[in-house]
Amino acid sequence: MNPQSTIHNSQLIKAYLVPGQPHILLAPDQNEGWAKLKYAYEAIGREIAQSGAELMLVYSTQWFSVIGHLFQVDPKPKWTLVDQNWYELGEIPYEFRVDPEFGKLYAGLCKEHGMQAATVAYHGFPIDTGTVVALKLLNPDNAIPASIVSCNIYAEREETRALGFAARAAIEAYGKKTVVVLVTNLSNRYEVADIDPAHDRISSQKDDEWNRKILEMLGEGRLEDVAQVARDFGREANADMGFKAIWWLGAVMGEHNKYDGKVWEYQPVWGTGCGIVELTPNERKQIDWEKEFDEGPVPTFAATSGTGLETHNVLAESPDVHRESEMSSQSDVIRTERAPKPVGPYPHARRVGNFLFLSGIGPRKPVTGEIPGPNDIEVQTRACIENIRAVLEDAGSSLEKVLDVTVYLTDMKRDFDRFNKVYAEYFGKIQPTRTTVGVDSLPTPISVELKVIASV
Amino acid sequence: MNKGEIVGGLLAPHPPHIVYGENHWRNEPKSECGWEVLRWGYERARKHFLAKKPDVLLVHSPHWQTVIGHHFLGLPEFHGLSVDPIFPNLFRFQYDLKVDVELAELIAEEGRNDGLNTKMMCNPNFRVDYGTIVSCHMMNPEWDIPIVGISSNNSPYYFSNEMGQAQMVKLGQATRRAIEKSGRRAILLASNTLSHRHFTTEPDIPEDMSREHVYEHSGYLWDMQVLDLMRSGRTKELIAILPEFMDHAVSEVKAGSLAWMLSALNFPDYAGEVYGYWTVIGTGNAVVGWDPQLREKAVSQVVTAN
Numbered sequence: 001m002n003p004q005s006t007i008h009n010s011q012l013i014k015a016y017l018v019p020g021q022p023h024i025l026l027a028p029d030q031n032e033g034w035a036k037l038k039y040a041y042e043a044i045g046r047e048i049a050q051s052g053a054e055l056m057l058v059y060s061t062q063w064f065s066v067i068g069h070l071f072q073v074d075p076k077p078k079w080t081l082v083d084q085n086w087y088e089l090g091e092i093p094y095e096f097r098v099d100p101e102f103g104k105l106y107a108g109l110c111k112e113h114g115m116q117a118a119t120v121a122y123h124g125f126p127i128d129t130g131t132v133v134a135l136k137l138l139n140p141d142n143a144i145p146a147s148i149v150s151c152n153i154y155a156e157r158e159e160t161r162a163l164g165f166a167a168r169a170a171i172e173a174y175g176k177k178t179v180v181v182l183v184t185n186l187s188n189r190y191e192v193a194d195i196d197p198a199h200d201r202i203s204s205q206k207d208d209e210w211n212r213k214i215l216e217m218l219g220e221g222r223l224e225d226v227a228q229v230a231r232d233f234g235r236e237a238n239a240d241m242g243f244k245a246i247w248w249l250g251a252v253m254g255e256h257n258k259y260d261g262k263v264w265e266y267q268p269v270w271g272t273g274c275g276i277v278e279l280t281p282n283e284r285k286q287i288d289w290e291k292e293f294d295e296g297p298v299p300t301f302a303a304t305s306g307t308g309l310e311t312h313n314v315l316a317e318s319p320d321v322h323r324e325s326e327m328s329s330q331s332d333v334i335r336t337e338r339a340p341k342p343v344g345p346y347p348h349a350r351r352v353g354n355f356l357f358l359s360g361i362g363p364r365k366p367v368t369g370e371i372p373g374p375n376d377i378e379v380q381t382r383a384c385i386e387n388i389r390a391v392l393e394d395a396g397s398s399l400e401k402v403l404d405v406t407v408y409l410t411d412m413k414r415d416f417d418r419f420n421k422v423y424a425e426y427f428g429k430i431q432p433t434r435t436t437v438g439v440d441s442l443p444t445p446i447s448v449e450l451k452v453i454a455s456v
Numbered sequence: 457m458n459k460g461e462i463v464g465g466l467l468a469p470h471p472p473h474i475v476y477g478e479n480h481w482r483n484e485p486k487s488e489c490g491w492e493v494l495r496w497g498y499e500r501a502r503k504h505f506l507a508k509k510p511d512v513l514l515v516h517s518p519h520w521q522t523v524i525g526h527h528f529l530g531l532p533e534f535h536g537l538s539v540d541p542i543f544p545n546l547f548r549f550q551y552d553l554k555v556d557v558e559l560a561e562l563i564a565e566e567g568r569n570d571g572l573n574t575k576m577m578c579n580p581n582f583r584v585d586y587g588t589i590v591s592c593h594m595m596n597p598e599w600d601i602p603i604v605g606i607s608s609n610n611s612p613y614y615f616s617n618e619m620g621q622a623q624m625v626k627l628g629q630a631t632r633r634a635i636e637k638s639g640r641r642a643i644l645l646a647s648n649t650l651s652h653r654h655f656t657t658e659p660d661i662p663e664d665m666s667r668e669h670v671y672e673h674s675g676y677l678w679d680m681q682v683l684d685l686m687r688s689g690r691t692k693e694l695i696a697i698l699p700e701f702m703d704h705a706v707s708e709v710k711a712g713s714l715a716w717m718l719s720a721l722n723f724p725d726y727a728g729e730v731y732g733y734w735t736v737i738g739t740g741n742a743v744v745g746w747d748p749q750l751r752e753k754a755v756s757q758v759v760t761a762n
Contacts (some may be wrong), residue, residue: 067541067658067737082582084607085523091581116657122544124537126583154656190523192611193573270523291593
């Protein structure tokens with residue numbers, strides 16, 4: 001189970017990957033592709049405006065930092081940007097609306113966990129071109145306050161992920177609906193001479209092929225898969241800052257592939273690859289493949305119980321490693337809105353190592369708690385197993401991974417045969433071990449309850 | 457018009473910390489002290505070189521990074537507020553500088569004639585980078601000499617160290633020719649640090665010198681090797697090993713400023729004077745000056761001796 005797949009973070013609405021090239025904002029008339037990027041930008045801007053988002057968190061590869069990470073907390077940064085490369089395209093005057101409280105919270109969480117972090121609220125501080133372009137196009141009226149974090153040029157995977165986990169924790173603690181914006185190019189090889197903008201194209205076929213492969217995966221919502229090939233992409237296509245931004249995004253959103261992806265646009269800008277992608281978390285998404293075992297080291301952003309801050313400690317996924325800490329952390333607790341609320345102080349499931357232990361789960365409907373088919377064992381058995389399926393899936397498992405079932409029936413004599421018939425439909429091929437027990441009653445007036453152990 | 461000449465060339469590093477340590481009125485943040493060896497080195501260097509009454513300071517800065525070729529500040533003056541994006545806590549500087557546009561245009565033209573891409577930057581709202589400002593300020597805090605500001609082309613980062621350096625050698629030659637045509641007395645500032653691995657944390661008191669030391673021994677060894685070549689006038693050997701230095705010590709000379717200056721000076725075979733070497737957040741920084749008069753003296757002594 002990946003702790004990021006739990007659904008605590010309903011505040012995270014969507015993530016967008018966008019390019020930060022000023023050509024899109026300042027010169028859409030010079031190239032059809034630049035214009036298409038602008039239209040796509042504006043379309044997702046409208047989508048965000050209607051999403052109910054209360055915060056826009058921006059990570060831009062163009063805001064370099066070298067001493068840890070910086071967090072913009074000036075509530076109204078104002079300047080006229082003249083890009084150091086593309087000044088001939090014109091100026092970009094800006095005045096943004098920043099949420100300083102979120103920035104302070106985010107920086108504070110990083111500091112608490114031993115990371116170098118500093119807030120920035122200086123008149124004239126140079127906000128990077130990528131952030132300026134993204135905010136001007138996505139949030140032209142400043143309807144949604146933004147928070148902006150820097151990209152440390154030396155930060156490797158673990159530090160970048162740790163920064164992402166801290167963002168996630170900050171979003172959870174802040175409680176506002178948030179969209180996440182990642183400003184990054186794909187392949188990042190520029191044309192180094194003047195070109196006719198109308199004939200702009202990706203700098204090489206190889207880079208173009210890499211970009212298309214990455215976009216294909218993102219279009220399928222495979223964020224974690226992209227994160228795992230980021231190093232290769234960086235090496236082979238000179239991806240922007242080694243494409244480290246995707247590690248941050250994975251840590252913020254959840255390091256898995258359960259997203260609905262949409263590629264809005266893909267175009268060259270002065271030889272570089274520029275894609276606009278939308279990722280929407282989809283806990284119910286059926287995926288054919290399990291995530292590969294993670295290649296990276298454990299993040300330095302250490303999990304501490306009780307803070308609500310969680311790391312995806314990949315080594316802890318082995319049953320033989322860190323079991324004790326896994327047991328004591330909150331990261332193994334599974335709760336989901338897709339199953340009926342527990343009737344006592346217990347979660348839907350807990351994970352230990354590679355095993356999931358589910359609480360007894362009955363047939364009540366999620367959300368309403370209504371009992372389907374009173375005394376109809378077939379209806380209730382189906383409902384019961386569907387609830388179990390939801391818990392398993394939200395914990396990163398599935399019915400196919402059920403190992404052991406304990407069945408509680410309130411009327412063995414009346415219901416056993418019909419129960420067995422439905423049970424066989426679901427588990428006949430899976431063949432978990434099973435124990436069936438007759439009981440006087442269950443906490444609610446239901447006829448059946450199942451308790452399950454599964455693997456992940 | 458007399459033939460112009462380069463009257464000095466300096467390795468003039470630009471960490472904003474040294475301006476912070478100066479407590480100059482133009483810089484808002486204030487310090488107790490810090491990085492004195494470098495600051496005092498700059499003091500001695502400017503005493504020597506400003507005595508030559510230069511008409512112009514030319515500065516090549518790694519913090520104005522350009523993709524398409526080599527760019528030049530192209531208006532007679534720029535003024536504004538420079539806030540260092542990396543160390544905004546240390547550097548928020550009010551600048552007001554004059555540009556020798558005529559010389560800048562001449563260099564751009566000479567470069568173009570040599571096949572380089574060159575451009576003049578003529579937007580008055582352009583914010584001059586902090587590398588340019590720190591090197592110029594430390595060399596001439598009065599700001600009473602016009603400058604030529606030159607960007608750092610990114611080609612070594614896209615292609616190779618060698619390709620980047622080859623461009624800088626060409627740019628240096630173009631610079632020399634342009635200066636000679638202009639009639640100016642010029643001083644060149646190569647705004648580079650040496651070894652460039654640095655700490656990723658900062659002490660609560662940034663000027664706490666008990667925390668300042670070279671990041672790693674291998675970087676120090678590289679710096680000393682490079683300084684030894686400078687001090688002994690073996691700059692052709694130096695230029696040959698710079699690509700290796702860039703890789704092994706992550707040296708900022710990759711940005712090309714040092715190669716540009718040495719090329720413009722026609723690769724001095726006379727000693728460079730090391731005015732100071734110290735570290736800034738672990739990076740190696742040296743103020744080193746080449747005075748062409750020293751070569752003339754040496755040559756005249758040889759002639760006299762014969």
